[in-house]
């Protein structure tokens with residue numbers, strides 16, 4: 001990836017002045033600062049960041065400089081990244097499936113909190129000598145509201161979670177509970193339901209938990225609706241009454257923290273009847289498009305003028321020679337669309353960096369910091 005260091009005013013001013021022959025990822029650090037401040041002011045607990053959402057060093061360093069307390073990490077590489085860029089931040093190793101070597105790496109890095117969703121994985125942590133830290137039992141509920149179901153992969157059922165929490169407390173760890181409502185969750189009640197379930201699990205286990213980690217899942221503006229985190233914070237705070245003894249709170253947003261501070265510009269390489277070929281697709285920065293709502297976008301000509309033609313649905317292909325490299329639904333693109341135009345997608349800070357492949361020799365992009373998106 002090429003890094004552009006000269007700060008630019010806006011994506012449009014950069015594209016018009018530089019005419020790059022590559023997709024461009026725009027980052028507005030001020031927007032990230034503002035969203036972090038919103039979390040820190042509104043969320044009544046520790047704000048951490050899920051590194052996998054966007055591991056770009058500029059993002060991690062900005063969050064670290066902004067005083068973020070910790071990071072949700074899932075692998076030795078992510079642990080090493082945080083230890084290098086933000087050495088004093090807390091590490092929450094919340095991928096509940098780990099190899100023995102990965103566990104040893106986490107112990108050496110002095111991970112502060114580990115999540116588990118299975119008795120065998122807990123036994124593995126104990127056998128390898130994990131001590132003196134928090135262990136958070138990850139549970140799941142059959143709740144809707146998110147764009148993507150995280151419970152399909154991780155999380156103990158409520159009954160199993162009760163048993164695991166007892167084992168965690170009996171083994172002398174600081175007991176905690178955690179969950180993930182699913183990404184791009186637009187329903188604040190999903191958090192309330194999960195918080196009340198956590199209180200139920202703690203009570204059934206007879207364990208006073210030290211912390212409750214409400215996970216990520218907070219929405220971005222990719223669906224076009226404005227984002228206001230306050231109803232989510234209120235739903236969480238309101239449901240905490242269910243606890244006889246209130247645990248401290250932790251959240252670990254990925255998308256909700258980072259998505260809206262970025263935009264992504266892709267260029268029209270070729271136009272045919274009803275078909276558009278772009279310089280990036282589902283193997284690159286648009287990898288989320290098959291599973292998520294297509295982000296809001298605008299189209300500009302190479303000189304930066306906005307295309308305003310009537311929207312015409314077109315089939316859109318990426319640059320690789322693979323027929324899967326196609327957006328799932330036709331995109332309503334302006335009728336005056338021309339070769340060389342840029343489509344600038346909003347809210348593209350999450351699940352783009354780190355997800356891009358090198359398939360067919362593509363995957364390069366330029367990163368540019370801007371004052372405004």
Ligand SMILES: *Cc1c(COP(=O)(O)O)cnc(C)c1O
Pocket residue numbers: 050052053072094095180182183184215216217218252253254255256350
């Ligand atoms: C991916 C992940 C997150 C972040 O999820 P978002 O939907 O991006 O907020 C938080 N916690 C864990 C354990 C995760 O795996």
